[in-house]
Amino acid sequence: MRARRVLLALVGTNFLSAMGITIVVPLISNLEQIFGVSSAYGIWIITLFMLSYAMGMALIGRLSDAIGRRPVYIASMGVFALGLLISALAPHFGWVLFGRFLQGLGASGSLPIAQTIAYEHFGKRKGLAMGAITAAFGIGVVAAINLGGGIYQAFDWRAVFYVTFALSLLGWGLSFEIPETLKQRKSLRLDAGGILTFGAAIAAFMMLFRGLSESSFADASVWPYAAALVALVGAFLVFEGRAKAPAIDLDLFKMPAFVAVIGAAVTGGIGMFVFQTFLPSFAQISLGYTVAQASYSINLMAATMVLTAGATGALSDRFGPERALTFSLATTTLGFLLITAISQPTWAYYIGSAIAGAGLGSLMTPINVIGMREGGQGREGFTSGIVSLSRTLGGILGPTIAGFVLSQTDFSSLFALDNLLRAYFRIYRFGMWVGVVGFGFAMILLIRSLRKTGVQR
Amino acid sequence: MMQSIRRFSGVMLLVMAFVTSGLGQTYDPMEVVCTMSQNLTAYSATIRMIQHRGGNDSVIEFAFDFVPPDRMRIVYTAPATVEGQTIILNADRFYTYIPSLHRSVWKQVGEDASNPGEDMGFLFDFVTGTASEALSQGVVDVVESPETFVLERAGVTLDVDAFALELDEERQLVSLNVLDAAPVAISIYSSESLVMEIHVLEYRINGDFDEAWFAIPEE
Numbered sequence: 234m235r236a237r238r239v240l241l242a243l244v245g246t247n248f249l250s251a252m253g254i255t256i257v258v259p260l261i262s263n264l265e266q267i268f269g270v271s272s273a274y275g276i277w278i279i280t281l282f283m284l285s286y287a288m289g290m291a292l293i294g295r296l297s298d299a300i301g302r303r304p305v306y307i308a309s310m311g312v313f314a315l316g317l318l319i320s321a322l323a324p325h326f327g328w329v330l331f332g333r334f335l336q337g338l339g340a341s342g343s344l345p346i347a348q349t350i351a352y353e354h355f356g357k358r359k360g361l362a363m364g365a366i367t368a369a370f371g372i373g374v375v376a377a378i379n380l381g382g383g384i385y386q387a388f389d390w391r392a393v394f395y396v397t398f399a400l401s402l403l404g405w406g407l408s409f410e411i412p413e414t415l416k417q418r419k420s421l422r423l424d425a426g427g428i429l430t431f432g433a434a435i436a437a438f439m440m441l442f443r444g445l446s447e448s449s450f451a452d453a454s455v456w457p458y459a460a461a462l463v464a465l466v467g468a469f470l471v472f473e474g475r476a477k478a479p480a481i482d483l484d485l486f487k488m489p490a491f492v493a494v495i496g497a498a499v500t501g502g503i504g505m506f507v508f509q510t511f512l513p514s515f516a517q518i519s520l521g522y523t524v525a526q527a528s529y530s531i532n533l534m535a536a537t538m539v540l541t542a543g544a545t546g547a548l549s550d551r552f553g554p555e556r557a558l559t560f561s562l563a564t565t566t567l568g569f570l571l572i573t574a575i576s577q578p579t580w581a582y583y584i585g586s587a588i589a590g591a592g593l594g595s596l597m598t599p600i601n602v603i604g605m606r607e608g609g610q611g612r613e614g615f616t617s618g619i620v621s622l623s624r625t626l627g628g629i630l631g632p633t634i635a636g637f638v639l640s641q642t643d644f645s646s647l648f649a650l651d652n653l654l655r656a657y658f659r660i661y662r663f664g665m666w667v668g669v670v671g672f673g674f675a676m677i678l679l680i681r682s683l684r685k686t687g688v689q690r
Numbered sequence: 691m692m693q694s695i696r697r698f699s700g701v702m703l704l705v706m707a708f709v710t711s712g713l714g715q716t717y718d719p720m721e722v723v724c725t726m727s728q729n730l731t732a733y734s735a736t737i738r739m740i741q742h743r744g745g746n747d748s749v750i751e752f753a754f755d756f757v758p759p760d761r762m763r764i765v766y767t768a769p770a771t772v773e774g775q776t777i778i779l780n781a782d783r784f785y786t787y788i789p790s791l792h793r794s795v796w797k798q799v800g801e802d803a804s805n806p807g808e809d810m811g812f813l814f815d816f817v818t819g820t821a822s823e824a825l826s827q828g829v830v831d832v833v834e835s836p837e838t839f840v841l842e843r844a845g846v847t848l849d850v851d852a853f854a855l856e857l858d859e860e861r862q863l864v865s866l867n868v869l870d871a872a873p874v875a876i877s878i879y880s881s882e883s884l885v886m887e888i889h890v891l892e893y894r895i896n897g898d899f900d901e902a903w904f905a906i907p908e909e
Contacts, residue, residue: 521771
């Protein structure tokens with residue numbers, strides 16, 4: 234009974250926090266009109282969120298290993314709700330951005346800590362529990378995209394934040410149901426220098442590609458970001474080498490299996506975010522759908538995503554996470570391939586997205602299980618955070634590169650839309666090749682696990 | 691008798707020489723197309739373009755209005771995925787609206803910037819009044835071609851003349867309506883491969899136009 238309540242709380246909080254993350258997505262295409270700001274300023278609504286989301290993930294694992302899963306989880310949900318309230322009440326756009334920064338910070342705790350709690354609390358059925366959490370997160374993402382546009386059209390942008398705030402309060406209340414699963418606390422040492430340089434490096438990377446979308450590399454508004462990126466990555470590595478409790482423990486990367494998990498997480502993250510971010514606009518261009526039709530059209534992908542997220546948990550428990558991960562990346566790659574290879578656009582869109590959805594839905598559970606297992610006992614929170622962070626890094630890298638590809642479209646041609654469609658095809662082919670690389674990492678893990686099983690026999 | 695025949699033949703040859711030289715003066719399609727181009731005050735047409743690229747063909751249809759020297763409006767009518775897409779060029783301002791993406795793009799256009807109309811090859815030179823400059827930049831050959839062309843939308847069959855315009859990087863095969871020398875079909879080849887076909891489905895020369903067609907919405 235207790236186990237069911239815990240699972241319900243984890244599933245409920247993740248469903249609600251996922252809704253909070255993506256409910257603003259329908260606002261993104263109209264930022265200039267909604268907030269009356271330039272597009273360059275408006276896009277910070279995404280940039281700041283992703284920045285604090287990634288920085289939070291680097292911080293949250295260590296924090297939860299030191300002061301406990303439960304207080305960090307409750308605090309994360311609280312900060313997330315506070316951020317939504319600040320955005321809803323914002324007197325001007327600057328406050329909306331500040332709210333988004335807090336939302337990213339709060340949201341960074343929900344999925345990785347929930348996965349860690351499930352891993353520690355559910356014993357042999359951990360895969361099933363982790364799958365259920367991922368499925369709930371997926372349903373929340375899609376439900377919010379469907380709901381967000383409707384709320385905005387019926388009311389205004391503030392209503393979007395108010396509704397999400399109300400939902401997040403519910404999630405915050407549910408988070409008090411979650412038990413403490415940390416067995417041994419560690420002393421808290423935060424690598425502030427590492428986290429700050431890491432966050433600044435991500436910001437520099439995003440600004441570099443945003444600049445490249447509009448100007449050449451030699452432009453004064455572009456190359457300084459490249460220089461800053463190199464300097465910040467260098468500084469980050471120095472900080473991590475010297476820190477007693479680094480934000481990202483570089484020693485973990487001496488383990489080939491952990492490197493392979495991180496590789497799978499980054500490539501899977503690229504695939505996941507590229508597919509989700511660009512699918513609705515791809516439907517608008519290739520199938521001539523309206524915004525509303527395009528939003529609804531992603532529900533097939535969402536359905537396969539949710540179904541496989543749940544099923545992969547059981548698959549991972551029974552056959553091992555390596556097989557589940559191999560299935561995930563092979564299926565994702567196939568989905569990317571089919572969306573460009575099938576000549577009939579409607580079939581290509583629905584078959585490709587349904588298959589890719591099945592692959593993407595089954596990604597999270599196995600990478601978290603393998604990551605936490607390979608990271609070693611006693612630092613599950615930290616390694617879960619690193620795995621989620623790697624997936625998020627993929628989520629920043631993929632759409633940034635894809636956005637750059639789209640920005641190169643020649644709109645001064647009579648075949649501008651055709652050129653745009655070709656750019657989308659290039660993006661999906663890029664996703665396919667990234668999937669092939671991810672599949673390679675999964676195969677390394679699978680072969681390693683099969684060898685181990687053979688030796689044990 | 692033989693002398694009469696020789697005399698008659700001589701007269702006939704003189705007459706034929708006179709007639710053919712006279713026809714040559716009145717029927718020079720290059721000269722007529724250049725004159726038409728220079729005197730053009732407005733051009734409206736429905737156009738189909740087929741782009742051949744790597745085995746994939748893209749077909750678009752659009753309504754095209756042009757008032758020299760620099761006002762242009764294009765409204766896409768097919769396929770459904772581009773229907774309603776609009777391009778307006780008014781002096782140095784360029785505007786495009788893509789309904790499927792709710793996306794508008796405004797641009798200032800420099801003198802050396804490319805114009806989307808240039809995709810139409812010699813047809814665009816014709817409407818911009820620069821047909822003679824375009825012809826002078828390449829080598830022109832009169833070529834054998836189908837003698838008729840159907841204006842699909844208008845449902846009219848035209849007699850046509852054709853010429854090939856060899857430029858540095860491409861070759862254009864242009865069919866002209868013999869009645870007014872307006873270009874009605876153009877095939878553009880690059881490295882011997884057909885890359886673009888432009889078919890005029892109906893057209894009107896020097897008709898009325900409305901300034902509102904070329905009004906660019908406020909940014």
